[in-house]
Amino acid sequence: MSSVNIAIIGTGNMARTMAQTIRKVRHAKLYAVVSRDPERARAFAREFHARRFYGSVGEMVQDRKVQLVYIATPHTEHYQAAKICLLNGKNCLIEKPFTVNAEQAQELLSIAAGNHLLAAEAIWTRYMPFVQTMKQMLDSKLIGEPVQLSASLTYNIRQVPRLTDPALAGGALLDLGVYPLNFASMLFGDDVIRVNASCSYTENHLDEQDSISLIYRDGKVANLSASMVGVSDNRGEIIGTKGYMVIENINNYRSMSVYDARGKKIRFVKAPRQFNGYEYELQQVIEALESGQTECAAMPSSEILCMMHMLDFIRGEMGITYPFEKKERPAIPTQAQEERTEPEKEQEDEQSRAVADATEEAFLTHEAQKALENGAGDTAPGEDDPMNGQVISSPDEEIRVDPKEPADGDENP
Amino acid sequence: MSSVNIAIIGTGNMARTMAQTIRKVRHAKLYAVVSRDPERARAFAREFHARRFYGSVGEMVQDRKVQLVYIATPHTEHYQAAKICLLNGKNCLIEKPFTVNAEQAQELLSIAAGNHLLAAEAIWTRYMPFVQTMKQMLDSKLIGEPVQLSASLTYNIRQVPRLTDPALAGGALLDLGVYPLNFASMLFGDDVIRVNASCSYTENHLDEQDSISLIYRDGKVANLSASMVGVSDNRGEIIGTKGYMVIENINNYRSMSVYDARGKKIRFVKAPRQFNGYEYELQQVIEALESGQTECAAMPSSEILCMMHMLDFIRGEMGITYPFEKKERPAIPTQAQEERTEPEKEQEDEQSRAVADATEEAFLTHEAQKALENGAGDTAPGEDDPMNGQVISSPDEEIRVDPKEPADGDENP
Structure with a gap:
C-alpha cells in the first residue's frame, strides 16, 4: 500500500502539529502546503520536507497527486477551502468546528457524498481510544445506570483577537463549547428533547x-459549560445510580477514576501513551480512505451535521448571529430600521464593514475561482519544480492559537 | 444569661439530630417536643430529657415557656406550623426550604417582622464558618477574578416516597437544588439577570x-445541578482568571483545594472539626435572640425571600406547580378542559385527590385552629405534668429522610 499524499492548508500551530503527526502515521505523507504568504509556505515546506507549496487553495487542488487535504485555517475559512477541495476531488480532514453553521456543513457533506469523497471533522477527542474505555466502563454498569453528566472546558484565552471577533465567528462555543458537547454526544447519544x-x-x-x-x-441530563476567561481542570463527570466516574481533561483524556456510592475510588484507568493525540484522527482517516469508505465511524457525517445543528440551536438560544450570516438589509428602509437609535445604526454599520471584511475571500485567487467553477482543473502544476506555486500577494495569515494548545501548559500526557 | 427554651416540631431524623445538637450549644435547652403521634412524642421527650410533649402545634404555642420553635416537619407543613408559632409569639427556626413557595415565605416573614420575632431558615451550609474561609480565599484573588462557578448535589433517594409526591412538594429542587443555589448566592451574590x-x-x-x-x-456564570437518582461527590468549583478552587461536598464542607492556572495545587484548607454542623445555625439563632435581633446575618429575611423567589422562578421554567398551588377549576368546564384526553382527565383527578390529602391539615387540631384565630392562647398547659398534652389520634408522621443524612454514608467529617 502506498502512502496517502496530504496537503495542509494553513501554516499555524495546528498545521505544524499535523505536519509532525503525519511523520508518525503509517501510510501518511506530507506532500504539499498552502499559505497565502509564499515565504511562510516555502519555509514550512522546507522544514517538514513537503514536495510542494502553493499560494492558494485553487492552485493546490489542480495538483492531481494530492489525495487528502487537512484544513487548518480559522474556522470561518473552512467552508470556502473545503468546497474548492471537494469540488476538485480532494478528500478533506477539516479542523473543528467543521464549519461555522449547519448550512455550510450540509452543503460540504452533500458535495462529498455526491463525489464519493471523505469529509471528516478533526475533532480529535472523538477518535481517541480512551472513548472506548469510557464506553466500556459505562456498559459494565459499575456505576449503575448513568443518569447525569457534566463537562466543562475553560481556558483564559480572551487575549486571542480571533475569539472576540464576530466576523471570524469568535466566542467560546465554536472553540471550546464543542468539546463538552461532543463529550456528551459520545457518552449519552443525541436523543435530546430539550436544549437550554x-x-x-x-x-x-x-x-x-x-x-x-x-x-x-x-x-x-447533561450540564455543559465553557469559558474563554477562566482556567479550570476541564473535568468530565458521569453520574450513575450506584457510583460516578471522573474524567481528567475532556480535551485530552488523561485518566478515568471510578467511585462507588460512598465516594471510595474503586477503579483508576490511565489514558494510553500517545504521540500527541492527533495521530488517531489521522490514522482513522487514512484507514477509511484505504478501505474505500467516505466516513469515519468515530465521527460520521450524520454526527458532524447533528453537532452543527446543535451549535446553531445553542447560538439561537443565546441570540448570537455572526455578521456574515445576517440577511441583507432591504434597499428601502423598513419602519423598524427607521426606528433604530443612533448607537444601533453605528453598530450595524460596523457589522456591515465586518461582513465586507469577512467575505473578502483573500484566499480565493483567480485560479481558485476557476477551479470552483470548472471542477478539477486540467492543468496540473509542473512536478519537477517544487517552488512553482504562483506567488500571491495577500495579507498575513491569521495566527491561530488553538485551545488544544493554550499558551500556558496543558502538555499532552 | 439563662437558656433559651426550645420546642421541636417533628420527631424524624432532623428532629433527633437537633435534639442532640441542642445539648452541645450554649444557652440552648430542649424544652418540648410536638408530634401528632403521642407515643412518639412521649418517647422522644423521655429520650432527650424534654420537660413537655404535645400532640399539636396549637397546644405547644400556648406554653409560654417556649421561646424558640425548631420546625422539622416535611416542608409542606412548614408554613402552617410556623404561622401558628409566629402568631403566638414564638421565634422560629424552620428547616430548609423555608416554605414551598415565596408567597408563603412572604407571609411568614411579614408576621415575624410585625411581631418583632425571628424567623430563620435552617439552611446549615449558610452558617458554617467555612463560608468565610471560601469568601476570604476569593477576596485574596489567588485565583484571579472569579468568573464561573459550578455546584452539584446528587443523592440516589428516589425510594423516599415524599420526594416523588407532588402533594408533598417533592422533587429534587426543594430538597437538593437549594444547596447549589445557596452556594452560588453566597459566593456570587444575587444580581442575576438570567435564569435558565x-x-x-x-x-x-x-x-x-x-x-x-x-x-x-x-x-x-453559575452552572448548578441536582439529582435524586444519581450519586456523586457533590463538588463545588469556582473558576477564576488565574486559577480555580474545588470545594469538597457543598452540603457539608470538607475541604477547599486551590489550583493555579497550570492545575498545580497551591493551597489546601480543611474544614474545621465540628459536632455535626448544625450547631452553627443554632448558635447564631440563639445569639440573635440574646442580642434582640430578629435576623441572622448568615441568612437574613431578604435572602430567604430572594431564594424562595428564585425557586418559584425555576419551577416556572420547569413547568412544575404543586397541586395545592393550583387555582380552583371553574365550575363550568372551559373549552380547553372539554378537550382534555381521558389520560389527562385521570391524571387531573388523581391530582385533585392529592390536593385533598395534602390539605387535610391533620396536624392542625381544634386547639391549633383556635390559636391561629386568637393569637397567643390564654391558658397554658399545667406545668407539673409533663404528659399533659392532649393526645390526638392522627395518621403516622411521614418519615423524613433528609438528604443531609442519606442512608449510605456521608458521615460528618
Missing part, C-alpha cells in the same frame, strides 16, 4: 462563557 | 434531575 443555553457576552456580543443543559428523552 | 432551568421528570411530573444556569450582571 445561556451565556455571558463579550463587548461585541459574542458568547464569553457558555452554560448549556441537555435533557434526553430517557431522562438523562 | 430545565429538568428531567418523575412519573408524576416532578423534577427528578435539575440543571440550572445563572447569568450575573457582571458576566459571571
Whole structure:
C-alpha cells in the first residue's frame, strides 16, 4: 500500500502539529502546503520536507497527486477551502468546528457524498481510544445506570483577537463549547428533547462563557459549560445510580477514576501513551480512505451535521448571529430600521464593514475561482519544480492559537 | 444569661439530630417536643430529657415557656406550623426550604417582622464558618477574578416516597437544588439577570434531575445541578482568571483545594472539626435572640425571600406547580378542559385527590385552629405534668429522610 499524499492548508500551530503527526502515521505523507504568504509556505515546506507549496487553495487542488487535504485555517475559512477541495476531488480532514453553521456543513457533506469523497471533522477527542474505555466502563454498569453528566472546558484565552471577533465567528462555543458537547454526544447519544443555553457576552456580543443543559428523552441530563476567561481542570463527570466516574481533561483524556456510592475510588484507568493525540484522527482517516469508505465511524457525517445543528440551536438560544450570516438589509428602509437609535445604526454599520471584511475571500485567487467553477482543473502544476506555486500577494495569515494548545501548559500526557 | 427554651416540631431524623445538637450549644435547652403521634412524642421527650410533649402545634404555642420553635416537619407543613408559632409569639427556626413557595415565605416573614420575632431558615451550609474561609480565599484573588462557578448535589433517594409526591412538594429542587443555589448566592451574590432551568421528570411530573444556569450582571456564570437518582461527590468549583478552587461536598464542607492556572495545587484548607454542623445555625439563632435581633446575618429575611423567589422562578421554567398551588377549576368546564384526553382527565383527578390529602391539615387540631384565630392562647398547659398534652389520634408522621443524612454514608467529617 502506498502512502496517502496530504496537503495542509494553513501554516499555524495546528498545521505544524499535523505536519509532525503525519511523520508518525503509517501510510501518511506530507506532500504539499498552502499559505497565502509564499515565504511562510516555502519555509514550512522546507522544514517538514513537503514536495510542494502553493499560494492558494485553487492552485493546490489542480495538483492531481494530492489525495487528502487537512484544513487548518480559522474556522470561518473552512467552508470556502473545503468546497474548492471537494469540488476538485480532494478528500478533506477539516479542523473543528467543521464549519461555522449547519448550512455550510450540509452543503460540504452533500458535495462529498455526491463525489464519493471523505469529509471528516478533526475533532480529535472523538477518535481517541480512551472513548472506548469510557464506553466500556459505562456498559459494565459499575456505576449503575448513568443518569447525569457534566463537562466543562475553560481556558483564559480572551487575549486571542480571533475569539472576540464576530466576523471570524469568535466566542467560546465554536472553540471550546464543542468539546463538552461532543463529550456528551459520545457518552449519552443525541436523543435530546430539550436544549437550554445561556451565556455571558463579550463587548461585541459574542458568547464569553457558555452554560448549556441537555435533557434526553430517557431522562438523562447533561450540564455543559465553557469559558474563554477562566482556567479550570476541564473535568468530565458521569453520574450513575450506584457510583460516578471522573474524567481528567475532556480535551485530552488523561485518566478515568471510578467511585462507588460512598465516594471510595474503586477503579483508576490511565489514558494510553500517545504521540500527541492527533495521530488517531489521522490514522482513522487514512484507514477509511484505504478501505474505500467516505466516513469515519468515530465521527460520521450524520454526527458532524447533528453537532452543527446543535451549535446553531445553542447560538439561537443565546441570540448570537455572526455578521456574515445576517440577511441583507432591504434597499428601502423598513419602519423598524427607521426606528433604530443612533448607537444601533453605528453598530450595524460596523457589522456591515465586518461582513465586507469577512467575505473578502483573500484566499480565493483567480485560479481558485476557476477551479470552483470548472471542477478539477486540467492543468496540473509542473512536478519537477517544487517552488512553482504562483506567488500571491495577500495579507498575513491569521495566527491561530488553538485551545488544544493554550499558551500556558496543558502538555499532552 | 439563662437558656433559651426550645420546642421541636417533628420527631424524624432532623428532629433527633437537633435534639442532640441542642445539648452541645450554649444557652440552648430542649424544652418540648410536638408530634401528632403521642407515643412518639412521649418517647422522644423521655429520650432527650424534654420537660413537655404535645400532640399539636396549637397546644405547644400556648406554653409560654417556649421561646424558640425548631420546625422539622416535611416542608409542606412548614408554613402552617410556623404561622401558628409566629402568631403566638414564638421565634422560629424552620428547616430548609423555608416554605414551598415565596408567597408563603412572604407571609411568614411579614408576621415575624410585625411581631418583632425571628424567623430563620435552617439552611446549615449558610452558617458554617467555612463560608468565610471560601469568601476570604476569593477576596485574596489567588485565583484571579472569579468568573464561573459550578455546584452539584446528587443523592440516589428516589425510594423516599415524599420526594416523588407532588402533594408533598417533592422533587429534587426543594430538597437538593437549594444547596447549589445557596452556594452560588453566597459566593456570587444575587444580581442575576438570567435564569435558565430545565429538568428531567418523575412519573408524576416532578423534577427528578435539575440543571440550572445563572447569568450575573457582571458576566459571571453559575452552572448548578441536582439529582435524586444519581450519586456523586457533590463538588463545588469556582473558576477564576488565574486559577480555580474545588470545594469538597457543598452540603457539608470538607475541604477547599486551590489550583493555579497550570492545575498545580497551591493551597489546601480543611474544614474545621465540628459536632455535626448544625450547631452553627443554632448558635447564631440563639445569639440573635440574646442580642434582640430578629435576623441572622448568615441568612437574613431578604435572602430567604430572594431564594424562595428564585425557586418559584425555576419551577416556572420547569413547568412544575404543586397541586395545592393550583387555582380552583371553574365550575363550568372551559373549552380547553372539554378537550382534555381521558389520560389527562385521570391524571387531573388523581391530582385533585392529592390536593385533598395534602390539605387535610391533620396536624392542625381544634386547639391549633383556635390559636391561629386568637393569637397567643390564654391558658397554658399545667406545668407539673409533663404528659399533659392532649393526645390526638392522627395518621403516622411521614418519615423524613433528609438528604443531609442519606442512608449510605456521608458521615460528618
